[in-house]
Amino acid sequence: MSQIHVTTRLNGDETEFLCDAQETLLDVLRNRLGLTGAKEGCGTGDCGACSVTVDGRLVCSCLMLGAEAVGREIETVENMADGETLHPLQRKFLEHAALQCGICTPGILVAAKSLLEQNPSPTEEEARYWLAGNLCRCTGYDKIIRAVMDAAEEMRRAS
Amino acid sequence: MALDKNAPETRSFKVVGSRPLRPDGIDKVTGRARFGADMSAPGMLIGHILRSPHAHARIRAIDTSKAEALAGVKAVVTRADFAAAPEGMEDVLDNCMAGEKALYDGHAVAAIAATSAAIARQAAKLIEVDYEVLPHVTDVDAAMAPGAPALHDGRSDETVPDGYSANVMSRVEYGHGDIEAGLAKADRVLERSYKTAATHQGYIEPHACLATMGPDGQADLWCCTQGHYMVRNTCAALLGMDQGQLRVTASEIGGGFGGKTTVFIEPVALALARKAGRPVKIVMDRTEVLRATGPTASSSIDVRIGMTKDGRITAADAELRYQGGAYPGSPVGMGSMSAFAPYDLENVRTIGYDVVTNRPKQAAYRAPGAPMAAFAVESAIDELAKGFGLDPLDVRLKNAAREGTRSSYGPTFPAIGLEATLRAAKDHPHWSAPLGPNQGRGVACGFWFNFGGDTCVTLNVTPDGTVTVTEGNPDIGGSRASMSMMAAEELGIPYEKVRTVIADTGALGQNEVTDGSRVTFAVGLATIEAARAAKREMCARVAKIWGIDEEAVIWEDGAAKPAGPNAGDYPPMTLAEIAAIASNTGGPIAGHHEVNAEGAGVSFATHIADTEVDPDTGATRIVRYTVIQDAGKAVHPAYVEGQFQGGAVQGIGWALNEEYIYGADGILQNPGFLDYRIPVASDLPMIDTVILEIPNPGHPYGVRGVGETSIVPPLAAVANSVSAATGVRMTDLPMSPPKVLAAVQGQQEG
The missing domain is CATH 3.10.20.30 (Beta-grasp domain)
Structure with missing residues (x-):
């Protein structure tokens, strides 16, 4: 073929x-x-x-x-990382322990980056709905949402 | 191991209790981590499994000739390619590859290895299976009814009384006291029946493996599993190999929750690799995962509880019926043992029936068997408490098991944390927060045994003074960080100086699977003991250098120091200094520990759930949720919180959404994540956590396992909450919108 x-x-x-x-x-x-x-x-x-x-x-x-x-x-x-420098989302995922097994993590990071590019100041609810298409079975999403909100804040401060 | 030897030390910790970054973190946020499906090998073939389209069928013949003739097909295997399984492993083999009968929709009947996935799938369509379709049964109560289609005739064991359906495989009974005498003392006896649907563990990573076998019989297997030693032992037995000839390497694992504590595709991939003489990779798709790997059992439970009007339980009785799919082994035993474990009861009894049906064989799912039992019991206690106008937390406190309580399943409890979780719940602001319209609050307790078991750890000191911990349990939620922390704590060196690796099966002795919340406890205990062995060795080396007795050297703050009469005679020697000259003082330094760990220490939790029910649609929203659990000692509190939150949310899914739906034809109707809907981010609020630390006397630092207890209370906590919100007692899970709406409308009409 x-x-x-x-x-x-x-x-x-x-x-x-x-x-x-x-x-x-x-x-x-x-x-x-x-x-x-x-x-x-x-x-x-x-x-x-x-x-x-x-x-x-x-x-x-x-x-x-x-x-x-x-x-x-x-x-x-x-x-996502710039050489050895992690993207703020990647760093915040580690700091907040926002992953357990890590299989969903790449997809969630890509999705969260896309969110913050379109909306640098999402509310918690907006973040939750944006990420509703990314399943995580380990964390219950709590620490993921905290990491995304924290990264958004840091990126806003830096910009 | 004697408990006193490991009595928790009253000490302040330097590393344990902090929140360092996990060692596998960078790999997992950059996409570098290698999971089951991420490995390949030169010359690799792709394996594909043909599955039964029938719920129950006799396999009269399988003709694979057309598939074998297809260009690109290198091997086809059926059950005929496997020798008879050793005693006790017949069901494992039969589940991996059907023999005389296909027992459920999705049961493997043949497998192909081809040069591409497309060719393998095409070949599967060319395999002709001659099925004789048989009557089937998928509901537990229907399977127990007289005249139900029998899956296995004559396999019921001696515990099953005469007159039961052939699908009842065994019966268990636990308890003490006199139920009827106890019930006679009650002011009210509540009798209620409950049902829970089968749910899947729902790990996001489908099963995947890569097998290689040479003509000399030596084989290598890469797979995602909760226990590669189990995989080695099982596959070796099913393929007639020596265990030592099969080396299994555990990939990073993308979730398991109990579902990866057995084998499915691994023996098949090895059989294909043996036949083809080339590496074979098999990766399941999601449909296969849902149709053919372990969901948990569905259950049907009757409860009778007698209570006095001041809230004392006088007797508690339950009959639990669990279907565990096509083979014996539902977790009804652990359900029966755990059902009343949180309570100090004079008269208690549980009877459990293990039932087979035409569904995939159940696999362990986080606290296997306990959530359904707790749903029934905690719902009944809630209903009784409310009926008497009593606070449900007060009722639980009045009946709570404590140190010295003879548990419902036999043992007498040592120091336990149930009462502490109940008091913390009462004191938590959540308990007294106001509720809005259509909202309700529910509370429930949960218990899990926690496991120990066979464990090996080797701790090597490198010449530059760093430390490698080698252990044999796949890290499913951050355990490498926890092991490094315990090693660093014990050795008195920084966390960053320790790296923990998960070894393949060639590197260590037997290790039980990552299950039962055993790893932080048992591997942690072995890590601490291995570190102590290394410290003893280092002290001995230093004693030799200083020319003093070994007993006169102590280990403190990461260094050997002279003690007793020699105190202050020599400057301390650090681990790095000792390591640098190890070659001159006797050779490399290591510590190791091999143990069948006992003293795991049971764990209790109390959960509070607030829900809001839309009276027009029956949809339920979780408004607020709080988990309070005893961790013994939280080694890495962030990962302890993560276990609390993750278990709670899995339980919320079980309570509200998740269920295996079978049609009248016995075919699974929702084998995908669209229709088998696990909770998503927008379904949930933040999950609050409270970590209590009542030290486990069986661990040097007081650690208890924390992974499983968190899924036990949510089913009842959410059901009690929805019942409070709607005014209708919910006894049938999941509480999906149509079911809740029907209940609400039924109440309005009634």
Whole structure:
């Protein structure tokens, strides 16, 4: 079966790959490009563990085809830190103990970053509704929400 | 191990009780951490499992020839590729790969390894299974009825009296005193029946593994599991291998909650790898996880409790019926033992029935068996207290188990924290806060045993004076941080100087799985003892250098110091200084400890829940929630709070939303996260926590396990709250909107 040649921009770098027509962006990232930070928790867009941004928009990479990445800007959790410097959200997740097992963490970080880019001053309720598409089974969300609110405050102060 | 030897020290801690960053944190916020599905191997094949579309069917024949002929298919296995399982492991094998019958929708019947996932899936469609569809049963009470379709004829054990359905596998009974005499002394006897649905552990990471086996029989397995030693032992038995020939490495684990304490795909991947001669990776999808891995049991429970009008329980009696899916082993025993454990009762009895149905075999789920039992008992106590106009916390305080209480399941309790949690609940501002319209408040208690068990820890001192703790229990919620903290505390060195790693099965002796809230207790105990062994060795080395008796050297603040008559004679030698010259004083320095840890110390909690029920839709919102629990000693309080919060929210999901829904055809109707709805962030408020510290006499620092007790009270706390909000007693979980609406409307019509 012939494969599709795709050129895209991934975490700032021009990237080429071949993929099958029915292959999801998530499978391309994980199996062809070695970026396993995005996780498959459901494959149906219900858990958010595979969250990435495409042209700045938050998407479930399990619901998008790899072939659709042509000419787009894809950002994954692997590009959140600036070299050795963690993004404030990453740092606050550690400080607030906002992860237990950590499987949902990459998706939640990508989603939370997307929230703060659109709304630097979310209320707790806005944060909870924005993150309602990201399932976490360990924490009960308490420390996640605290970490997001704290990071938002720090980022507002710094800007 | 004698309790007095480990009596908690009255000491002030330097590291224990602080909140350092976890050692695996950076990897987990940057996407670098490697979970089950994140590993690959050269030449790797992809495995796929064909599953039964029937709830109950005899497998007359399986023809795999067309699948095997498909280009890219390298191996196909069925039950015929496995030898007979050793005694006691037949059900484990049968659950991984069906034999004579498919016993539930989703039961594995064959597996393929191919060069791509697409080819493997295509091949699965080419496998022809000749099924004879049989009558099925999925409800526990229906399965116990005379004439119910039988899953296994003649397997009931000797505890089951004559006349019961063939689906009743065993019966247990606990208690003491005289129930009828006790009930006769009551001012009111409440008899009530309760039901709870099966719920899934709901870990976000599906099961995944990567197996390699060489022609010499040596094999390696990478998998997400709560216990890689269990995986090794089980797979070795099912594949006829020596345990020492199979090395299992635990990946980072994306949640388990008990659901990863057994095997599903691991023996299948090994069998495929053996047959294909190439590495095989299997990753379940979410549908497979819900259809074929352990949900917990559903339950049907009858309770009789007698109470005097001043709130004293005179007798308590319960019959618990749990279906645990297609094989024996529902957690009805632990449900029966824990049901009345929080109370000091003269007359108490629980009878439990373990029932099989055409559902996936249940797996442990956080405090297995206890939440359903607590739902029934705590609901009944609440109803009695309210009926007498008594404060439900006062009633519980009046009946609370204390040090010296003979528990309902036998043992006499040492120092326990139930009363302290009840008093803290009474004093908490939540208890006296005003409620709004359509709101109600509920309270409930919970108990969990806590486990110990086989544990090994090796602590190595490196030449530059850092320390590596090697342990064998997958870290599911921050336990590497806790072990490093206990090692640092004991050695008197900074937390940053200790790194804890989870070793593969080749590195240590047997370790029980990460379950029963055992790790911080048991691995912590072994870590402390390993550190003490290293300290003894270092003191001995220093005694040699100084030329004084070993007994004259003590360890203090991270250094060996001369003591007694030699005090002050020599400057202290730090761990780093001793490590630097270890080669000249006898060789590398290490401490290790191997133990079957006892003295885990039971744990109690009290939860307060406020809910608001929309009278027009029946939808319930959690308005406020407070968890109060005894941790013994909180090693890392942030992770203790996390356990309290996570367990509470899982219990809230169980109470309000989550359920396995089967159609009349016995097929699971909601095998996905859209329809099997676990709580999301917008469903919840912050979850307040109060950590109490009543030291466990069985641990050097007083630690008790904390992971499981937190899921025990919420079902009843939320049900009591919804009952208060609506004025209708809720006895059937989940309290989904249609059910609550029907209850509210029924009350209005009545």
